[in-house]
Amino acid sequence: xxxxxxxxxxxxxxxxxxxxxxxxxxxxxxxxxxxxxxxxxxxxxxxxxxxxxxxxxxxxxxxxxxxxxxxxxxxxxxxxxxxxxxxxxxxxxxxxxxxxxxxxxxxxxxxxxxxxxxxxxxxxxxxxxxxxxxxxxxxxxxxxxxxxxxxxxxxxxxxxxxxxxxxxxxxxxxxxxxxxxxxxxxxxxxxxxxxxxxxxxxxxxxxxxxxxxxxxxxxxxxxxxxxxxxxxxxxxxxxxxxxxxxxxxxxxxx
Amino acid sequence: xxxxxxxxxxxxxxxxxxxxxxxxxxxxxxxxxxxxxxxxxxxxxxxxxxxxxxxxxxxxxxxxxxxxxxxxxxxxxxxxxxxxxxxxxxxxxxxxxxxxxxxxxxxxxxxxxxxxxxxxxxxxxxxxxxxxxxxxxxxxxxxxxxxxxxxxxxxxxxxxxxxxxxxxxxxxxxxxxxxxxxxxxxxxxxxxxxxxxxxxxxxxxxxxxxxxxxxxxxxxxxxxxxxxxxxxxxxxxxxxxxxxxxxxxxxxxxxxxxxxxxxxxxxxxxxxxxxxxxxxxxxxxxxxxxxxxxxxxxxxxxxxxxxxxxxxxxxxxxxxxxxxxxxxxxxxxxxxxxxxxxxxxxxxxxxxxxxxxxxxxxxxxxxxxxxxxxxxxxxxxxxxxxxxxxxxxxxxxxxxxxxxxxxxxxxxxxxxxxxxxxxxxxxxxxxxxxxxxxxxxxxxxxxxxxxxxxxxxxxxxxxxxxxxxxxxxxxxxxx
Numbered sequence: 224x225x226x227x228x229x230x231x232x233x234x235x236x237x238x239x240x241x242x243x244x245x246x247x248x249x250x251x252x253x254x255x256x257x258x259x260x261x262x263x264x265x266x267x268x269x270x271x272x273x274x275x276x277x278x279x280x281x282x283x284x285x286x287x288x289x290x291x292x293x294x295x296x297x298x299x300x301x302x303x304x305x306x307x308x309x310x311x312x313x314x315x316x317x318x319x320x321x322x323x324x325x326x327x328x329x330x331x332x333x334x335x336x337x338x339x340x341x342x343x344x345x346x347x348x349x350x351x352x353x354x355x356x357x358x359x360x361x362x363x364x365x366x367x368x369x370x371x372x373x374x375x376x377x378x379x380x381x382x383x384x385x386x387x388x389x390x391x392x393x394x395x396x397x398x399x400x401x402x403x404x405x406x407x408x409x410x411x412x413x414x415x416x417x418x419x420x421x422x423x424x425x426x427x428x429x430x431x432x433x434x435x436x437x438x439x440x441x442x443x444x445x446x447x448x449x450x451x452x453x454x455x456x457x458x459x460x461x462x463x464x465x466x467x468x469x470x471x472x473x474x475x476x477x
Numbered sequence: 478x479x480x481x482x483x484x485x486x487x488x489x490x491x492x493x494x495x496x497x498x499x500x501x502x503x504x505x506x507x508x509x510x511x512x513x514x515x516x517x518x519x520x521x522x523x524x525x526x527x528x529x530x531x532x533x534x535x536x537x538x539x540x541x542x543x544x545x546x547x548x549x550x551x552x553x554x555x556x557x558x559x560x561x562x563x564x565x566x567x568x569x570x571x572x573x574x575x576x577x578x579x580x581x582x583x584x585x586x587x588x589x590x591x592x593x594x595x596x597x598x599x600x601x602x603x604x605x606x607x608x609x610x611x612x613x614x615x616x617x618x619x620x621x622x623x624x625x626x627x628x629x630x631x632x633x634x635x636x637x638x639x640x641x642x643x644x645x646x647x648x649x650x651x652x653x654x655x656x657x658x659x660x661x662x663x664x665x666x667x668x669x670x671x672x673x674x675x676x677x678x679x680x681x682x683x684x685x686x687x688x689x690x691x692x693x694x695x696x697x698x699x700x701x702x703x704x705x706x707x708x709x710x711x712x713x714x715x716x717x718x719x720x721x722x723x724x725x726x727x728x729x730x731x732x733x734x735x736x737x738x739x740x741x742x743x744x745x746x747x748x749x750x751x752x753x754x755x756x757x758x759x760x761x762x763x764x765x766x767x768x769x770x771x772x773x774x775x776x777x778x779x780x781x782x783x784x785x786x787x788x789x790x791x792x793x794x795x796x797x798x799x800x801x802x803x804x805x806x807x808x809x810x811x812x813x814x815x816x817x818x819x820x821x822x823x824x825x826x827x828x829x830x831x832x833x834x835x836x837x838x839x840x841x842x843x844x845x846x847x848x849x850x851x852x853x854x855x856x857x858x859x860x861x862x863x864x865x866x867x868x869x870x871x872x873x874x875x876x877x878x879x880x881x882x883x884x885x886x887x888x889x890x891x892x893x894x895x896x897x898x899x900x901x902x903x904x905x906x907x908x909x910x911x912x913x914x915x916x917x918x919x920x921x922x923x924x925x926x927x928x929x930x931x932x933x934x935x936x937x938x939x940x941x942x943x944x945x946x947x948x949x950x951x952x953x954x955x956x
Contacts, residue, residue: 271911274903299913311908314899315926324922325912332913364926381912 224249224420225270225389230281231445232269238279239265241445247389252421254436254456256428258464262445263424264308267391271305272298285389300332302388306378306395313365318377321365322347326384350383353410371398379410390414391422396430408433428460441467502561502692507554509533512661515560519630519664522637525644532650532660539654542788545817546846546878549786552724552759559662561692603628603667603683615679625670626681629697632668639670643701647730647767647794655726655761655788659695663728666696671706671737680936682711693724700730702737704770709740711939722750722785727762735770735797740778742935744943747783752841754813757785764791765821768800768829776803778934780943781818782950790848792821795829795857802831805931807943809950810843810875819849819880824860824890833864836928839875840951846878853890860890868898869927871920871951899927921948 225247232240239262247253255263269276270283272295283290285301293301313321326346327337338346347361354376366374375395382390392411396404411434415421423434431439431453439455440447441464448471449455459467503514512533516526541551603614603626619626625636633640650660667683685696702708725747731739741764750757760783766775777791787810793802804820822831831851839845845868853860868877879896901923909919924947925932932940 271907273907294915295907295910296913296915299911305911307908307911311905313905313908313923313926315929316922317926321909321912321922324914324918328913328915385912 224286225422226282226284228282230266230269230283231279232265232276233279234265234276239276239445240269242281243442243445243447245440245447247420247422249388249420250417251438252415252423252434252436253438253440254423254425254431254453255440255442256425256456256459256464257442258468259426261443263426263442264393265445266442267305267393267422267424270298270391271295271303296328299385299387300329304382304385304387304390306375306382306390306392308394308397310366310369310374310378312367312369314367316365317361318363318365319343319347319361322361322381322384325381329385347384350380353383353413354380355406356380372400372403375399375403375407379407379414383410383414386419388418389420389422391424393424394426395423396425396427404430405433428456431456443468443471502558505556505558507533507557507559507662511559515662515664518560519633521633524641525633528645528650529661529663532657533662535651536654536657536661539651539657541654545788545848546844546880547786547788547815547817549722549759549815552722554658557724558692559695560664603681604686619677619679619681622675622678623672624675624677625668627668629663629666629668629699632699636668636670639701640668640699643699643730643732644697645730647732647765648728648763653763656728656763659697659726659728659763662693663695663697666698666727667700668698669700669708669710671700671702671708673703674705675703676706677708680709680711682713684713693726695725696727698727698729699732700739700741701732702734702739702773704735705737706734707738707740709936710742711936712741712743713746722757722759724759725762725784727764729762729764729791731764731766731775733766733768733770733773733775733800736772737770738774738776739766740776741766741791742939743777743779743781744939744946745779745781745783745787746946749783749812749814750785752812754785757814758783760784760787760789762789764789765794766792766802767794768797768802768826770800771797771826772799772801773797774801774803776801776805776934777820778805778931779807779818780931780935780939780946781806781808781816782946784816785814787814787816787818789818790820792823793831794823794825795831795860796825797829798826799828800826801829803934804831804833804835804849805934806835807838807928807931807947808836808845808847809838809947810840810845811950812841812843814841814843816844817846817848819847821850822852822862823850824853824857824862824887826857828859828861829857830860831862833862833866834930835864835866836931837866837868837877837879838871838924838927838947838951839868839877840871842874844876844878846880848880848882850882850884851892851894852883853885853887853892855886857887858889860887862890862892864892864894865930866894866896867927868896869924870898870900917948920951924948924951 227243227245230240230243257263323343330337356376436453439451441449449467512529648656651657671677733739747758768775775793781787795802802822808816808818810816820833835847837845837847847866851862866879881894883892906916906919925944
């Protein structure tokens with residue numbers, strides 16, 4: 224589904240990604256872990272097309288198509304979803320109308336029927352159950368005055384509405400208490416399907432107890448230093464990141 | 478992505494065409510003779526000529542105001558044409574059939590309903606083209622309930638006692654530089670009179686069109702609502718695209734007696750000049766409402782999107798006890814546009830209330846200022862004001878300023894002022910785009926959300942129009 228080859232990217236002329244290789248297939252759950260400032264959030268933003276980052280080399284194919292040929296909104300309609308670490312607040316724009324516009328843009332691109340406000344109302348009331356969101360949040364302004372947890376709930380709600388092929392979840396666990404984390408982790412698990420892939424970006428291994436990855440990659444200094452199965456997450460939980468960095472440094476020195 | 482912002486805000490002005498029509502114009506320049514010419518052309522009584530001449534003589538002693546945060550070449554008042562009218566057999570068209578087909582096509586193109594059959598249900602329109610009113614719809618129907626809705630020139634002829642009583646009673650001829658100029662040379666406009674106890678059964682509307690390249694537009698609007706009367710009045714304006722500046726200096730006076738209510742809505746879309754700031758209308762307007770009676774109510778709603786320079790402060794004098802003044806404004810500037818706009822709320826009566834909601838949006842290299850005065854006079858026991866002034870910046874090179882002036886001379890008064898500044902930046906747009914929403918639609922959604930508190934004060938058709946207009950104006954500006 225997603226094939227990343229020797230991807231390099233920089234921000235304001237400073238290289239952040241220094242040669243990433245990664246292959247993600249449908250049905251897989253990957254976790255990208257690493258210390259702060261390692262470039263793991265950058266990877267998500269570059270894939271989604273954030274304007275601050277410049278792709279300086281390499282190739283990314285999404286379902287065989289060159290991802291960098293697509294504007295960010297076209298990437299989204301093609302099926303790439305990013306759950307933001309810090310979702311923005313937009314006063315005056317109701318959450319429901321934002322969700323409906325996003326849904327209809329995707330539906331239009333997929334050649335499905337768009338939903339009018341009444342149809343969407345029925346549709347969204349089913350979806351909010353998944354993330355245990357209270358109805359009032361639909362009528363409120365988009366993310367405005369939402370707590371950290373409510374914002375994250377809203378992100379996963381959007382994922383449920385848009386049914387992406389690839390969902391990149393950036394630090395879903397930040398700002399969440401244990402209970403909320405479990406609710407959202409369960410929601411993501413229920414959304415996972417054989418034709419969908421997940422890329423979980425996280426600093427802490429805790430979330431991976433709920434959303435269990437088949438593949439764990441440690442990213443540091445703009446490179447993937449180590450890739451392994453889910454047992455790697457457990458090891459990181461116990462030992463931290465330093466040993467991976469040391470191991471890589473030793474490997475590099477040899 | 479800056480390029481996206483830019484693409485979204487530079488849509489061309491679609492009302493920029495010129496109507497090729499024979500006009501009756503006076504040579505450029507201003508003098509007592511020109512004023513006498515205008516007055517004679519309109520067959521005005523002597524007292525009105527005197528009113529004009531007095532204003533002119535006072536104007537000669539005045540200087541242009543310099544305090545606004547706008548920068549423009551001072552108009553050469555001797556180069557302006559003060560009277561220009563489409564040439565016609567009769568001074569006023571008796572029926573639509575007599576209107577020049579070219580003129581009819583102009584208003585069709587502008588989407589202005591001048592044909593009653595084709596008109597929007599429930600809106601009566603007075604159409605002003607350069608210096609004259611061309612036609613007024615639904616006049617007879619309104620006259621049936623005692624409402625007078627006609628061009629200002631007609632009102633002078635047919636209702637001189639009302640004009641004499643109210644003209645200059647809210648905005649005195651010597652009020653300010655541009656009001657004095659208008660008082661000297663005003664050509665046409667609308668007059669509305671709603672008699673005691675009558676609720677106007679439809680929205681009244683005036684559509685202003687500047688067509689002549691050298692002509693200034695100096696219209697005069699006077700609306701009087703007697704005891705217990707109510708009216709909703711709409712005003713729209715466009716002008717062709719010229720590379721020179723045209724001056725628009727209007728005066729609008731509203732008078733509300735006991736328990737009367739006047740709602741005045743404007744969508745201003747004069748030509749704004751091109752993206753380099755060449756051409757465009759200088760919009761120097763004095764609008765003021767007098768809440769003369771007890772529990773009277775005047776509400777201004779404006780959506781200002783056009784003009785190269787806007788200098789405009791629709792105000793309320795809250796004289797009657799328990800009277801209410803409101804000002805809801807969206808001012809959008811783009812490219813090299815400059816706007817200095819706001820309101821004055823002068824609390825004189827007891828328990829008077831005022832609300833100010835101002836939303837400024839600046840894109841491109843434009844400058845957008847809110848300037849507002851809330852004044853509570855010593856006898857205004859229990860006066861209350863709430864002001865909310867929000868600014869939104871789009872891109873890196875636009876600017877927004879807020880100049881609130883608060884003068885309180887009564888200790889029981891409550892005055893609240895809130896202000897925010899936000900930015901449509903990359904992060905907001907990226908968020909929308911990441912959900913599959915293209916940048917232009919994202920901007921339009923964000924802007925409409927920002928302006929919601931004002932748009933909901935507009936009559937339905939106007940709100941739809943305003944929403945479309947803002948999106949158009951911003952096309953090309955986000956990136």
